[in-house]
Amino acid sequence: MQRETELFFDSIVRDDRPVVDLLTADYSFVNERLAKHYNIPDVTGSAFRRVRLPEYRRGLLGQGAS
Numbered sequence: 001m002q003r004e005t006e007l008f009f010d011s012i013v014r015d016d017r018p019v020v021d022l023l024t025a026d027y028s029f030v031n032e033r034l035a036k037h038y039n040i041p042d043v044t045g046s047a048f049r050r051v052r053l054p055e056y057r058r059g060l061l062g063q064g065a066s
């Protein structure tokens with residue numbers, strides 16, 4: 001969960017996204033284990049990848065590390 005937040009924050013900074021995206025972004029980064037925890041289908045393996053999130057899990061407040 002910590003790695004998800006690190007990758008998410010890095011993507012906001014690297015892509016020069018608005019600060020509001022920290023709370024509203026419709027994507028995050030998960031591996032298979034975290035995807036299962038969040039009930040996100042079709043993610044396999046230990047590598048983290050960007051995925052689209054349901055509305056109730058968006059931004060930093062929708063992440064397990066927050």
